[in-house]
Amino acid sequence: MAEKKPALQAAKWITRPIMWLFLLITVLLTLFPILMTILGSLKTGAEMMSGGDLLPKEWQFRNYMEAWQQTNFARFTWNSVFLSVISTVGTLLVAAMAAYVVDRRDFPGKTLYVGVQASTMFISVGAIVLRPQFDLMVKLNLNSSLWGVILILISAHSSTFFILQGFYKSIPRELDEAAMVDGSGFIRTFFKIILPLLTPGLGVAGLFAFRHAWNEYILPLVFTMTSPHLQTLTVGLANLRYGSSAAMQIHLMMAGACLSILPMLVVYILANKTFIQVTAGSVKG
Known part of the structure; x- marks a missing residue:
């Protein structure tokens, strides 16, 4: 039993970072389209057609x-x-x-x-x-x-x-x-x-x-x-x-x-x- 505890702890140390990395990637993939939509809604039509930068040059709230x-x-x-x-x-x-x-x-x-x-x-x-x-x-x-x-x-x-x-x-x-x-x-x-x-x-x-x-x-x-x-x-x-x-x-x-x-x-x-x-x-x- 004593030998199994270090093995279980080592497994947790390995699987836990992998799990959190997977969750982080999932969250980023989910939020990225929403972020792109919000930023795109604040650009001009010319910026959207040209591709431009990620952030708007001028924030078009109108x-x-x-x-x-x-x-x-x-x-x-x-x-x-x-x-x-x-x-x-x-x-x-x-x-x-x-x-x-x-x-x-x-x-x-x-x-x-x-x-x-x-x-x-x-x-x-x-x-x-x-x-x-x-x-x-x-x-x-x-x-x-x-x-x-x-x-x-x-x-x-x-x-x-x-x-x-x-x-x-x-x-x-x-x-x-x-x-x-x-x-x-x-x-x-x-x-x-x-x-x-x-x-x-x-x-x-x-x-x-x-x-x-x-x-x-x-x-x-x-x-x-x-x-x-x-x-x-x-x-x-x-x-x-x-x-x-x-x-x-x-x-x-x-x-x-x-x-x-x-x-x-x-x-x-x-x-x-x-x-x-x-x-x-x-x-x-």
Whole structure:
């Protein structure tokens, strides 16, 4: 035993610096694109096109004002917030109910249902389903509305379903049985007892759902072609690529990108505690 202790200590002295070096490199690789975007947003268009130095020669803070004015930023921000919040709430509600039934009940086709949910996570058909989705929304008269995009985003809830299912496994079934004994029905038990205990899981899943909706580009682009006033930030920022004189405006795109990141940072800060608890749903069960 005495001989093993020096060997273990030596191994720790070797592995610990390697681990910290790996983490440092990961952090640098993650933060470098963000830093480049921030610095690029403070340069002139000529500096961006020429490559130039890392730091701006003159700090162009007015780029943010120009980006805000050229893209009707306030309107597009409201559209993105509306789309993201409604789709996130709908996704959490649908996925939470589906995961609860799958975890607590046995029914014909349960294995098939879970298999279909899993297949939608690992098989990305992308633009192949865009035309059928659009045709469906045309029949529902939602092809020129953000509600069509919201319904499609809510239907893609498989990842949220599995996240919440993992959290359900950490909630004792005895609570359901005790509620049933007291005369509480299945639906009332879910909303009054189980759902409040699922708050950490809802925070984690909601964070991912909000991020997905906020960054969505193709669906809002297709569904707002005839209604430019309904465009989201991702679509509006793409319109900053060229100015009125057909000149590239990469510096304004970067300024707009920096502004669009702010709401996501707020959401991450608010959901920080529940985001850390994602392990609670993945360890148990």
